[in-house]
Amino acid sequence: MKAVQFSEHGDRDVIEYGDFPDPEIERDEVLVDIKAGGLNFLDVWTRRGLPIIDLDFPHIPGSDGAGVVQDVGDEVTRFEVGDHVAVQPGKYCGKCEFCRDGEESMCVSYHLIGEHIRGVHSELAAVPEENLVAVPEHVDWETAASASLVFQTAWRMLISRGELGPSESVLVLGASGGVGHAAVQIADYVGAEVYATASTDEKLSYAEDCGADHVINYEDEDFANEIREMTGKRGVDMVVDHIGDATYPDSLKSLAKGGRIVTCGATTGGNPGAGLNRIFWNQLSVIGSTMATPGEIDDVLPLVWDGTFESHVRASLPMSEAARAHEMLEEREGFGSVVVKPDSEL
Template sequence: GSASLVFQTAWRMLHTRADIEAGEKVLVLGASGGVGHAAVQIADHAGCDVFATASTEEKLAHAEDCGADHVIDYEANDFADEIAELTGKRGVDVVVDHIGEATYPDSLKSMAKGGRLVTCGATTGPNPGAGLNRIFWNQLSVIGSTMATPGEVDDVLELVWDGTFEPRVREVLPMSEAARAHELIENREGFGKVVVKPDSEI
């Protein structure tokens, strides 16, 4: 249940919309979140060189455990500068950015010529500066993505059920502790999804 939406969203973003290929460099922002941790696993499985951002040592370690080859603490470092250093100023081929205004300018800076930014959301706001000069000069693509087709759902869930991909569940709480679930999410503590179930099922 907790796997379905985040893995199908990340699968469509990477395979259908960004059309990733083995050997490409992929940057996943917010790798400790639902879509983020799914995207890291999917890009790693596709044979990409995976870069991931997160905000604590624990979250960075989890991102590595999911398959990230390079991790960046975005609270301690400017991730665009780190990407420039890690790639010899080349940049990455694909950026997975569901954060929006707070990260979009640095996402564009992090991209190689001809790179693709794929987005499925904008948790910090939907209206960043367009960065058209960088987009046309570096021939970048900004690609929207949402949900998945029934065929994409079948493809990715087969890999979840066989254990190739592992949904990360931080905590399972009864409905009577829904306030605690909100608190965990709002405090941005830990790694993975918070699942709330009816009290009778726990």
């Protein structure tokens, strides 16, 4: 088969698309004929070698993907040949106290397909049955491939961890990215008042299409000052911040008393000043979140499949152009997710 791969960490020039041995499935695995794969910024971090993970090289990236079941292991009961499926990349031990309590995303042995172990940006992929979700046949491959990680992450952030309510206000930073545009839609679905930031007027227009009530161009305006002005100096109840160092201080400034930041990442760095004086004085909360539990995934993905939420795809490229796909993420080009497809599918 052909696969996106790299044999060392580094810049985009380490990415290759070439021959790779066909996967052999275990008894609990499914062989998936991959039709499309979604990119996320964690693919960039994995390629760069951050965080430091002991990978088996050559490594195939890709945590998001979708395709058709080609074969199943002897112990597989949920899928059969011909089914349409999408990857759910979180792998849990199933034994620790968090798994037993139904909070698998807090598992002490939590790993990700595509980050810690071989991913699915390839013509074929062997995927554990537990890491697949069924996709209705009417759903196109680009949607199926790009929705899983970003919508489950945003759902857990806003609904389970942040407990966003319909009478509240929320600021979504980086609303043009995968998680950001999912968060805007989920916040609008809940009935919250949605503020969103992006770097261009075109991206802000897309954010409004997704449900943002108010938009801020952070290249032209200080978003914390804008939020204070827009809310009569009150601030918002929640900030969705997955950017980190560059935005965290202003995220704290944007919050109303008793407000909370929910974060699932730190693309600009993970060690900003804590801002403890502002946190204790205004009684703020900083809440961490990763990806979802199986139950949360079952809650959110049907809302994508039925069209309630839309997985916006900014570009669909051949896997042989994976380096260009990574560049689009790193340079913040466009709105929504980036998808790659096996060259044989084009």
